[in-house]
Amino acid sequence: MTDxxxxxxxxxxxxxxxxxVLPPKELWETKKNGLVxxxxxxxxxxNPCATSxxxxxxxxxxxxxxxxxxxxxxxxxxxxxVAKCPGLACFVADLTWxxxxxxxxxxxxxxxxxxxxxxxxxxxxxGDEVHRTQVVNVAQPWKDRTYVVSVAVPxxxxxxxxxxxxx
Amino acid sequence: xxxxxxxxxxxxxxxxxxSAAIEAATLGAQVTVVDSDLKLGGQLIKQTHKxxxxxxxxxxxxxxxxxxxxxxxxxKNADRIEILSDCTxxxxxxxxxxxxxxxxxxxxxxxxxxxxVVATGAQERLIPFPGNDLPGVYGAGAVQTLMNVYGVTPGxxxxxxxxxxxxxxxxxxxxxxxxxxxxxxxxxxxxxxYWVHAAKIRRLxxxxxxxxxxxEALGERTxxxxxxxxxxxxxxxxxxxxxxxCDIICMAVGLAPTCELLWQAGCDMKFIPQLxxxxxxxxxxxxxxxxxxxxxGDAAGIEEASSAMVEGRIxxxxxxxxCGHGTPEERKERFAHYSERLADLRAGEVGEKIRIGVSAxxxxxxxx
Amino acid sequence: MAMRLIQEHxxxxxxxxxxxxxxxxxxxxxxxxxxxxxxxMALHAGGVRIYRETPEMKRPRGFFCAIGKCSSCFMxxxxxxxxxTCIIPLREGMSVETQRGRGEVRSEEERGV
Numbered sequence: 001m002t003d004x005x006x007x008x009x010x011x012x013x014x015x016x017x018x019x020x021v022l023p024p025k026e027l028w029e030t031k032k033n034g035l036v037x038x039x040x041x042x043x044x045x046x047n048p049c050a051t052s053x054x055x056x057x058x059x060x061x062x063x064x065x066x067x068x069x070x071x072x073x074x075x076x077x078x079x080x081x082v083a084k085c086p087g088l089a090c091f092v093a094d095l096t097w098x099x100x101x102x103x104x105x106x107x108x109x110x111x112x113x114x115x116x117x118x119x120x121x122x123x124x125x126x127g128d129e130v131h132r133t134q135v136v137n138v139a140q141p142w143k144d145r146t147y148v149v150s151v152a153v154p155x156x157x158x159x160x161x162x163x164x165x166x167x
Numbered sequence: 168x169x170x171x172x173x174x175x176x177x178x179x180x181x182x183x184x185x186s187a188a189i190e191a192a193t194l195g196a197q198v199t200v201v202d203s204d205l206k207l208g209g210q211l212i213k214q215t216h217k218x219x220x221x222x223x224x225x226x227x228x229x230x231x232x233x234x235x236x237x238x239x240x241x242x243k244n245a246d247r248i249e250i251l252s253d254c255t256x257x258x259x260x261x262x263x264x265x266x267x268x269x270x271x272x273x274x275x276x277x278x279x280x281x282x283x284v285v286a287t288g289a290q291e292r293l294i295p296f297p298g299n300d301l302p303g304v305y306g307a308g309a310v311q312t313l314m315n316v317y318g319v320t321p322g323x324x325x326x327x328x329x330x331x332x333x334x335x336x337x338x339x340x341x342x343x344x345x346x347x348x349x350x351x352x353x354x355x356x357x358x359x360x361y362w363v364h365a366a367k368i369r370r371l372x373x374x375x376x377x378x379x380x381x382x383e384a385l386g387e388r389t390x391x392x393x394x395x396x397x398x399x400x401x402x403x404x405x406x407x408x409x410x411x412x413c414d415i416i417c418m419a420v421g422l423a424p425t426c427e428l429l430w431q432a433g434c435d436m437k438f439i440p441q442l443x444x445x446x447x448x449x450x451x452x453x454x455x456x457x458x459x460x461x462x463x464g465d466a467a468g469i470e471e472a473s474s475a476m477v478e479g480r481i482x483x484x485x486x487x488x489x490c491g492h493g494t495p496e497e498r499k500e501r502f503a504h505y506s507e508r509l510a511d512l513r514a515g516e517v518g519e520k521i522r523i524g525v526s527a528x529x530x531x532x533x534x535x
Numbered sequence: 536m537a538m539r540l541i542q543e544h545x546x547x548x549x550x551x552x553x554x555x556x557x558x559x560x561x562x563x564x565x566x567x568x569x570x571x572x573x574x575x576m577a578l579h580a581g582g583v584r585i586y587r588e589t590p591e592m593k594r595p596r597g598f599f600c601a602i603g604k605c606s607s608c609f610m611x612x613x614x615x616x617x618x619x620t621c622i623i624p625l626r627e628g629m630s631v632e633t634q635r636g637r638g639e640v641r642s643e644e645e646r647g648v
Binding site for chain 2: 001006009010011012013039040041042043044045046047048051052063064065084085086087088089109110111123124125126127128144146162163165
């Protein structure tokens, strides 16, 4: 088994694959409010991302075991799926946020719930802190205790930051 | 010892048992549910995470809220369903079909039901290692009970053994309860549970030690640490050992169906690895070789809450039908509907193991 | 000793403040817990993890399965041995003791039956 496979097997996404793809570059760079990134590379019986998407951007599943596929032309970056996914596998990245920074919308279900303006550590997929910043927004779209925390990160960290921690 | 009677006795008030009771009562049967715990709902009431699956199976809804839906249905059938909690079924006597029950620890009575649904769930397995009996070595379900049902801090630093869905989910729940998880130890070269469950805890800094096993629990009177060992791909011992500082070792190494009553009843049993142990053989209506006993849920084979609920419906339907409730058309329609839902739940790749197990446990029709 | 309870949780509301507190003794020491919750929960919250001692090797045992199936948590409660403290409810004034060995089951006369 390669090191890459071993890393993937412990729950770290190492590369794009079906169910874990990046949005098309040109659209992503110009789409206000951002586009969704879903990291769900395994076929499991689950489809709330599709059933919760208000625009059909997450394409309705033919087979509940399918990995999610996205029609980026319909994605509005609303982050409803971010808060609905039982696996916390959906994220939204808005590359139009600033010159050097992008806005990431991440799912959050621990305590303390951060407040707007509060400082948080931005963690990569291994849980290492790679950045620190203030929270831009906190929302609870389904009013069911899953929050969507928005933070601005340097654009080069968009593919790395996947969690925040209050510090 | 006093004797009580009922039409259908459901042993176990978890998702399978409650579903069986609701189904049987809906068809007109008088049902008594006994559950040894203080609260009904089995393991469902401990699940704070959102369920997977599809809308039919309440995907996106937290487990303990799904229990609320069942409790609502119970209330709607209150005139036909009697609930006895803090009540343990202690034995089945085949000579007269009696089930002995115990309220608390000292008050006994005999129950003489017409038909029985055994929905007794499962229990945690343990693997052998020195110190595995020390206080502080707890089953994963036990840790869930402490923190999610009674709001008690389980400990300060937890080592999780097993990276199946239970190990990964309980690790996440521990983080939510403010408890540190020092790591998850997994024997295999990849996590056994859903990849997304692993990703969720990795990004919060929890290491997952693949190809590792626990070789010792440290501590004189309670757990103070653990030693884990890296295994070679062919599982030969002697690899690098790491000492972990922890006060709880949480065992999530598998569940075994709880089947004692079925053995006592003389049901045909078979060891089926895909169902995680000895289980009773059953026909499509979930009836065992004993004409008065049905099974449902983890007691029939380790699976999921969603399938437990559908199996419960099928067993309740079967037991109620055997008591003469429901018209043949009604029962046929309901049976077809539930069977289809069960098949759908088991249809994907992750359902393959279950399909093999269920097939090995299945009997087309019992000969009378 | 202050009970080790989870006061705040991101998903659940325990409402510990609304529960009825009762007093009981553990090996003679006064402790407190919530009425109607399993005895083992009160013990655990109060920092007590050792519930009994095995007959032959005198090894300490505590909580394990929490659903009354494994026998690890047996204690003597109000004189009754082999009580599954993980599911038997706590009541005011209970006397909970570390069980040493197998425990003596009371006869019907002793139980007043």
